[in-house]
Structure formats: C-alpha cells, structure tokens
Amino acid sequence: MSGFKVTISGTVQGVGFRPFVYRTAKRNNIGGYIKNSGNSVELSINGDKKNIDKFLYELKNNKPPLSRINSIDIKPCNEQYSDFRIVKSEKQGASDSVIPPDVAICDTCLGEIFNRENLRYLYPFTVCTDCGPRFTIIQSLPYDRENTTMSAFKMCEECGREYLDPDDRRFRAEPVCCPDCGPVYELYKGQENTRSDNPIRDAAAALDNGNIVAVKGIGGTHLCTSTTDANAILQMRKLLGRPSKPFAIMARDMSVARKLVYVTERDERLMLSRERPIVILPKKSELSGNISPGLDTIGIMLPYTGMHHLLFHYSKEPAFVMTSANLPGEPMALYNKDILSLGAGFSLLHNRDIKNRCDDSVIRAGRNCTFVRRSRGFVPSPVEVAETGATVLSLGAELDVTACLLKNNRAFLTQFIGNTTKPGTLAYLESAVTNLMELTGTDGVDAIAVDMHPSFNTSVLGQELSEKFSVPLIKCQHHFAHAASLSVESGIDRMVCITADGVGYGNDGTIWGGEIIAVDDGFERAGNLKPQLIPGGDLAARYPARVVAGILSGKYNSDELSGILEPYFGQDELRILLRQVETGFNSPFTSSTGRVLDAVSALLGVCTERTYEGEPAMKLEAFAKKGKVCVDIPVLVNTENRRYVLDTTAIVDAVYMAKEHGLPLHDIAASAQDAVAVGLCGMAIKAATDRGIDIIGFSGGVAYNDAIVTKVRDIATLAGFEFIIHKKVPCGDGGISIGQAIMAVRGI
Incomplete structure (x- = not known):
C-alpha cells in the first residue's frame, strides 16, 4: 500500500x-x-x-x-x-488558490424553480455546487458556510441532509437554502413595506405598469424599468442624472434577444455562458432610441439568477432596462437603506448581506472582441502571466479603476471599482484591495505601483500603502502601463503598441493620449499625435468645440476662427475663448487621440457636449457607420525630435473644409476616423521597422472603436506584421493596473 x-x-x-x-x-x-x-x-x-x-x-x-x-x-x-x-476545514494553508466567481444559475436548479412538485418551487435563491454566488458572499477563508453571508441562515433539516450527502449535487454548496430556511424578498413602495405575499410577482407588475424598480441581486443592485415605455426610461435618466449615457438591457431569453440585436453564433455562446456578461451588439430598430441615444449598439444580457427568471415569469415585458443603481461616479448601492434612498418607485429587497459588490461584466463583441469591464463572472479568477517572483499591488489610474495584486505568475484584478475622484468610490477601492489580499492570503507586498499623475487619489492612496508596508512606491507612466498590460497578458516582450485614449500624464509633464510605444526591454515613445492646444483644459473635454478652436488655431487667425466657431458659442464666451487661444491661459497641450475624435464629432454636429466619458467619440463612430471612406483627408507624418508625429491639424482642417463644401457628413466622419487609423498605424509600422519588431498592438480607450482598430489591423497584417489586441483585460483604464504591476516588477 x-x-x-x-x-x-x-x-x-x-x-x-x-x-x-x-x-x-x-x-x-x-x-x-x-x-x-x-x-x-x-x-x-x-x-x-x-x-x-x-x-x-x-x-x-x-x-x-x-x-x-x-x-x-x-x-x-x-x-x-x-x-x-x-473532514473539517482548516484556516491554514497555501496562499495561491482563489475563490471562484459568481456564475449563472444552472439549468437543473432553474428546472426545480418551475417544478410545482419541488421543494424550491418559485424560490429565487435556488443554487447548487455548479451555480450561484461565491465571491460576493465570502467573508473569510476557508470557503465554508460559516465564513459567508449565508451564516445568518440556519439550514433546515432537508437542506442539511443535502449539504452533508457526498452523493448529492448540493453537498457542501455553501449558499444552499430553501423557502423554509433561506433569504427572502420584500417589496417596498417608496419607503413603505408592501407586505406582499409574492414580492417578485408584484415587482413584475410594477415594471409592466411603467414604474422604476430597484432590484437587489447577488452582487449589487439594478434600477429596472420597461424597454417599451419611453416615459419610464426618461424618468430613469432624470433619476440617475444620466441624460444620454447608454443603458443596458436584459432580454427574457435568446429568442427575444435576436429580435432586439444582431447576434452571431459566437455572440450567442458568450451571452449563454455561465459568466453571463453584458455583450455590446448592433441594435435593431425595435428598441427605443432613449436606451442608447445616438449609438448603433446596445449592451444586452440574459437572466442569470432565479430572481431574474421569476421576474420574466410574471411579466409581460420582452426585456427590461437594467442599469447599475448608483449616482454618477458613486459605487453601486448595496445596503437596503441606501437602495431605498435612490428614489425608485418600488424596491425589491432581500435580507442577505452582500460582502463583495460586483458589477456586471461588459464585453464588446465583433471581430475585435474585448472586455470593456471585467467583473461579475470573472473576478476574482486570476490572469496567468509569466513568472515574476514578486508580489506587487497596483492601483490603476483615476476612472474605470481596477486594482491588481500580482503574485508571481498570477495577476488578481479586483472587480470594477469606477471613478475614484469620488470619496465613496475611493473607499470602495480600499476595501476591495483589503479583501483581495485576505482572500489570497497576502500579508505583504514587495512594491506599490500607481499612475505618475500626482493629483490622482489612487496615487495618494498608493503613497499611504507604501508607507504602511514599508515598500517602494513605483510611479508608472500611463501609456507605458497600457502597453505593458497588453505585453503581459499576451506574453509578448517585443512589440510596438499604439496607445490611444483621452488623457494620460506624460513623463515630460505634458498630457499624452496618442502614442506609439516601442516595447523592447523597456518603453520608448517612438511617435505621437501632434500636440494641440486645449483651451480651458477639462472644460474642453466637456465642450469639444473648444478643442476645434485649439487645433485650428495653428491654421487660422483670430477672425477666421471666430467665423468657424460662431455656431457653437455665444459672443461673450467666444471672445473669452479666442483670448485663451491667443494667450494660452489655462490651455495645456495634448497629443490625445480622444480629443481629436471629439473635435471631429463637434465640427460635424454629432455631439457638442459630453455628458459621459467617451460620448462624442462613441457617437462619431456610430454616425460614421452610415458613411463610406471617400473624402480626401491628408495623413501627414513628420519627424520631430527623432519621433514620428501625425499632423492632426491637417485632418481636422480637412474635415472643416469638406463640411464647408457640402460633402455628406457621414462620409466625412468615416473618412476622418480612417485617416486617424492610417496615421497611427503608419507611425507604428515605421517604428517597428526601425527596430526590427514584427508585432503591432493596440491598447487604450480608442481600441474600443471598431472601425479604427479594424483599419489598423488590416494595414498591419497586409504589411506583414502580427496584430494583437487585449483579450483578457479591458483595453481602457480598467486593464491598466496589470501593466503597472509588471512595470513595478521591472523597477523594484
């Protein structure tokens, strides 16, 4: 033996x-x-x-x-x-395992919910070892019931029998429960408990009647309403302070989804996967324009909990608008008292605590399929990377933040955190980091990594943590970190990476955003968009016609600029703006790709005020899909200070002139996007050829623009280069923390 x-x-x-x-x-x-x-x-x-x-x-x-x-x-x-x-669990043990993510309810449990003879008939918290919550309910290790938020619910005799039977599929399923012993829902109208004998049925009726219902789920709360009631959708926008930001929807089933969006077989597999992410797909005309105004896509998901399926069971609606229940910039509401204060007409609440808030994951489908948000269904599963021999904590940038705990060859990213300019969200980041370290058995780190922008709250928090752990604080250039994130997730050490986004603090003290980064035993800025004046700084990001003024100030005098800008400003504001352009007061320079796309969007009348991050460029992309690339837009690449520089003044001026000549606006938009893509890829190819590199990558928020990425991909591959884009972490700032961690390893 x-x-x-x-x-x-x-x-x-x-x-x-x-x-x-x-x-x-x-x-x-x-x-x-x-x-x-x-x-x-x-x-x-x-x-x-x-x-x-x-x-x-x-x-x-x-x-x-x-x-x-x-x-x-x-x-x-x-x-x-x-x-x-x-035998009974122990607290001691290795620190390189992890709790699984929450996953969608399995077909077997769903069948039980709708089986009249079953103990769990119509019970929304039905789960087994193959489905349901994990990450959102765990409080400490090991993963046993007493260490989860289910510890408040003592199992009945039947659930206890299943839980202790090794041959039962609910053996040691920590969230196991039934109507006799588990959590329950209650329905509130305003602040008053309705004492409903069937809260989910009555919540569905409220939705059918055009009400807004706050629905507490597994890892957070959604605000829900009908997709067929325009007034209800507008009321939700008013309630949340989101005049234009796209809402996601949840379809009853796949047959309904096919009527609302264009779906490929791969998209269906993604939507039906156990992770059940929101998938961004081209929308059909049946949907209200108020759900994702000005866009040709919509985020859609399928039910992933018993409660969702029961809502549709009782409702007549084909789909619900479902958006995270939070005020702009704030984290999603978790606690019942906070949910009741959101102002929804009705609130469907349960009495189980949520330990770890976790927003829905979002994936942009298509040829360049990539994460927009990596959260529920994927967190806290690690991203496998090459051996590093180090433990590093990195904190991301400022918006769309995730943190990353790198432990040797595994990178554990937190769930989506959000906008850390808000105190509540910054506190959420701190708690998420603490929780992640506890769940991975991490007592200390070798370094803390942050963005090099001195004013970011994450940078300040990083300084505090570096002092707490007595370890170095590594400050990472934003676009180098983007390139590093693509490098580490792909396992490719030598490449030229296009890093294009809205804003990032450059290591020369200026604002970057359209960069060609050579990755080869370090990071080198090999090219960039022409730095442009941005009158008003952050104000120009909100009103992109200001960016037009800055870009065209290099071509036109003050009187000519005044004529160009009159449609966008009142006389007094225009006079002040032109004075800013002349003096440079509060007018930094930036090489941002996002600001160039914003300027084109404003010039063509697509979007003249940004109400959410990326709005002008996103609406420009949708607008351009109705046109074709047929307008002559010059792509001029110069060499300055041994770097390639794309002349974006020439691009924006050509857009203005084409508009003045009465050319179709959709064609101008498509051609302008194409010119930006050609210019970026042209610089990347030159930089790669100079260095003998045969791989070109794309990272940053602009990598969500399918037209630009597809053009870059086509040019690069035709020229004999391999082209890569993110597959494991978001292209935008939600994936930058893993790049910071790798940069810190090299800097320790």
Missing part, C-alpha cells in the same frame, strides 16, 4: 471539488481524507499504486466544470486509512 499527502491549489473551493474527490476515491478504492486548508485542499491518500495512479489521473482530467487546478504537490507519507472521508 502506498501513501501520499497531496495539496491541490487553484479554484478548488466552492465548486464541488471535495465531493468529486470523495466519489473518485470511493470508485478507485482509495483510503484517506480531503479537507479545505486555507484556500487550497489537502488530501491524505493510500491504496494500491495502480489505483492511486488512476485516481490522480481522474482528478486532473475529470474535475468539476467550475474548478481549476493550478498545481498538485505530492509527498510520500505513512498514514493508512481503511475508508475515505471529508
């Missing part, structure tokens, strides 16, 4: 791994035990060598669908057992 101690790390808790091991051991006549130990599992096994070999083979190759094995450590031991048992 051979005996071994086996330690397995990975995603092995909360996924049915112990009952799987138990059944596999029984089938192969293996004696011993298994237990959770910290955030790994520990086995002691004995048996014939042939049986042990077969047992270990099945362990690796037939594991539960939600599990993931990172490593198996096997050591000989002399312990002998006649039977196999599952």
Whole structure:
C-alpha cells in the first residue's frame, strides 16, 4: 500500500471539488481524507499504486466544470486509512488558490424553480455546487458556510441532509437554502413595506405598469424599468442624472434577444455562458432610441439568477432596462437603506448581506472582441502571466479603476471599482484591495505601483500603502502601463503598441493620449499625435468645440476662427475663448487621440457636449457607420525630435473644409476616423521597422472603436506584421493596473 499527502491549489473551493474527490476515491478504492486548508485542499491518500495512479489521473482530467487546478504537490507519507472521508476545514494553508466567481444559475436548479412538485418551487435563491454566488458572499477563508453571508441562515433539516450527502449535487454548496430556511424578498413602495405575499410577482407588475424598480441581486443592485415605455426610461435618466449615457438591457431569453440585436453564433455562446456578461451588439430598430441615444449598439444580457427568471415569469415585458443603481461616479448601492434612498418607485429587497459588490461584466463583441469591464463572472479568477517572483499591488489610474495584486505568475484584478475622484468610490477601492489580499492570503507586498499623475487619489492612496508596508512606491507612466498590460497578458516582450485614449500624464509633464510605444526591454515613445492646444483644459473635454478652436488655431487667425466657431458659442464666451487661444491661459497641450475624435464629432454636429466619458467619440463612430471612406483627408507624418508625429491639424482642417463644401457628413466622419487609423498605424509600422519588431498592438480607450482598430489591423497584417489586441483585460483604464504591476516588477 502506498501513501501520499497531496495539496491541490487553484479554484478548488466552492465548486464541488471535495465531493468529486470523495466519489473518485470511493470508485478507485482509495483510503484517506480531503479537507479545505486555507484556500487550497489537502488530501491524505493510500491504496494500491495502480489505483492511486488512476485516481490522480481522474482528478486532473475529470474535475468539476467550475474548478481549476493550478498545481498538485505530492509527498510520500505513512498514514493508512481503511475508508475515505471529508473532514473539517482548516484556516491554514497555501496562499495561491482563489475563490471562484459568481456564475449563472444552472439549468437543473432553474428546472426545480418551475417544478410545482419541488421543494424550491418559485424560490429565487435556488443554487447548487455548479451555480450561484461565491465571491460576493465570502467573508473569510476557508470557503465554508460559516465564513459567508449565508451564516445568518440556519439550514433546515432537508437542506442539511443535502449539504452533508457526498452523493448529492448540493453537498457542501455553501449558499444552499430553501423557502423554509433561506433569504427572502420584500417589496417596498417608496419607503413603505408592501407586505406582499409574492414580492417578485408584484415587482413584475410594477415594471409592466411603467414604474422604476430597484432590484437587489447577488452582487449589487439594478434600477429596472420597461424597454417599451419611453416615459419610464426618461424618468430613469432624470433619476440617475444620466441624460444620454447608454443603458443596458436584459432580454427574457435568446429568442427575444435576436429580435432586439444582431447576434452571431459566437455572440450567442458568450451571452449563454455561465459568466453571463453584458455583450455590446448592433441594435435593431425595435428598441427605443432613449436606451442608447445616438449609438448603433446596445449592451444586452440574459437572466442569470432565479430572481431574474421569476421576474420574466410574471411579466409581460420582452426585456427590461437594467442599469447599475448608483449616482454618477458613486459605487453601486448595496445596503437596503441606501437602495431605498435612490428614489425608485418600488424596491425589491432581500435580507442577505452582500460582502463583495460586483458589477456586471461588459464585453464588446465583433471581430475585435474585448472586455470593456471585467467583473461579475470573472473576478476574482486570476490572469496567468509569466513568472515574476514578486508580489506587487497596483492601483490603476483615476476612472474605470481596477486594482491588481500580482503574485508571481498570477495577476488578481479586483472587480470594477469606477471613478475614484469620488470619496465613496475611493473607499470602495480600499476595501476591495483589503479583501483581495485576505482572500489570497497576502500579508505583504514587495512594491506599490500607481499612475505618475500626482493629483490622482489612487496615487495618494498608493503613497499611504507604501508607507504602511514599508515598500517602494513605483510611479508608472500611463501609456507605458497600457502597453505593458497588453505585453503581459499576451506574453509578448517585443512589440510596438499604439496607445490611444483621452488623457494620460506624460513623463515630460505634458498630457499624452496618442502614442506609439516601442516595447523592447523597456518603453520608448517612438511617435505621437501632434500636440494641440486645449483651451480651458477639462472644460474642453466637456465642450469639444473648444478643442476645434485649439487645433485650428495653428491654421487660422483670430477672425477666421471666430467665423468657424460662431455656431457653437455665444459672443461673450467666444471672445473669452479666442483670448485663451491667443494667450494660452489655462490651455495645456495634448497629443490625445480622444480629443481629436471629439473635435471631429463637434465640427460635424454629432455631439457638442459630453455628458459621459467617451460620448462624442462613441457617437462619431456610430454616425460614421452610415458613411463610406471617400473624402480626401491628408495623413501627414513628420519627424520631430527623432519621433514620428501625425499632423492632426491637417485632418481636422480637412474635415472643416469638406463640411464647408457640402460633402455628406457621414462620409466625412468615416473618412476622418480612417485617416486617424492610417496615421497611427503608419507611425507604428515605421517604428517597428526601425527596430526590427514584427508585432503591432493596440491598447487604450480608442481600441474600443471598431472601425479604427479594424483599419489598423488590416494595414498591419497586409504589411506583414502580427496584430494583437487585449483579450483578457479591458483595453481602457480598467486593464491598466496589470501593466503597472509588471512595470513595478521591472523597477523594484
């Protein structure tokens, strides 16, 4: 008889791994035990060598669908057992495993909800080991019921029987419960509890009647309303202070989704996956224009909890508007008292605490499919990277923030945090970081990494944490970090990366945003868009006609500029603006690609005021899809200070002249975007050729513009270069923290 101690790390808790091991051991006549130990599992096994070999083979190759094995450590031991048992968990253990993400309800549990003979008929919290919440309910390790927010609910006799039966699919399913012992929903009208005997049914009726309903789910709260009631949608916009920002929708099922959006087979697989992200797809005309005004796409998802399915069961609506329940810039509401203060007509609330807030993930579909937001369904699963031998905590930039805890070859990104200029969101970042370190068993780090912008709240927090842990603070240039994030997720060390976005603090003290970064044993700024005057600074980001003034000031005198800008400003404001242009007061220079696209959007009358991040450029992209690339827009690349520089004044001036000549506006928009893409790719190809590099990448917020990325891809591949884009983390600032972490490793 051979005996071994086996330690397995990975995603092995909360996924049915112990009952799987138990059944596999029984089938192969293996004696011993298994237990959770910290955030790994520990086995002691004995048996014939042939049986042990077969047992270990099945362990690796037939594991539960939600599990993931990172490593198996096997050591000989002399312990002998006649039977196999599952024993009580221990807190100690390895620190390189992780709790799995929340996943959508499985078909078996869903079938039980709608089976009149089942114990859990119409019960919204029905789950098993293959589905439901994990990350959002765990309070501490190991992942046992007493360490989750389900500890407040004592199991009834029947649930307890399932929970303790290794042959039952609910064995050690920590959220297991039923109507007799689990959480319950209540429906409030305003601040008053309706005492409804069927809160979900009555919430569905409220939605059918055009009301706004706040719905508390697994990892946060949605504000919901009908997709067919224009007044209800406008009322929700007023309530949230979001006049134009696109809302996501939840369709009843895939057949309804096909009527609302254009869907490929790959899109369907994504929508039906257990992660159930919001998928951004081209919309059809059946949808109200108030849901995503000015855009040709919409974010759509399918139900992923029992409660969602029950809402549709009782409702007549084909789909609901479902958007995160938060005021602009603030984190999503978690606590019942906060949800009731949102101002919704009705609130559907439950009595289980949410430990870890987790917004919906968002993926932009299409040829250049990539994350917009990596959160529910994916967090806290790590991104695998090359061995680093270091532990680094990085805190992202300012907007769309995620933090990253890099532990050797695994990068653990937090859930989506958001806009850290707001105190509540900054506090959320701190708590998310603390929680992530606890769940990964991390007591200390080797360095803290932040954006080099001195005014970011994340930079200030990073300074505090570096002092707390007595480790170096590494300040990372924003666009170098974008390039580093693409480099580390792809495993490619040498490339030229186009990093195009709205704004980032340059290492020369100016504002960057249209950069060609050579990645080759370091980072080099090999090219950029022509720096342009931005009169009013942040005010120009809100009113992009100001950017037009700055860009065209290099071509036209004050009187000529006045004539160009009269349609956009009153006389007094125009006079002040022209004075700013003349004196340069509060008018920094920037190489931002986003500001150039904003200027084109304003010139063509597509969007003259930004009410949410990226709005002018996003609406320009949708507008341009109605046109064709047929307007002559010059692409002039010069060499300055041994860098390639794209002349964006020539592009914006050509847009203005084409408009003055009465050319179709949609064609001008398409041609302008195309010119920007040609210019960026042209500089990247020149920089790559100079250095003998054969890979071109694209990162930054502009990488969400499908037309620009597709053009760059086509030019680069035709020229013989490999082209890469993000697949594992967002292109925008939501993925920058992993790049900061890698830069810190190199800087320690």
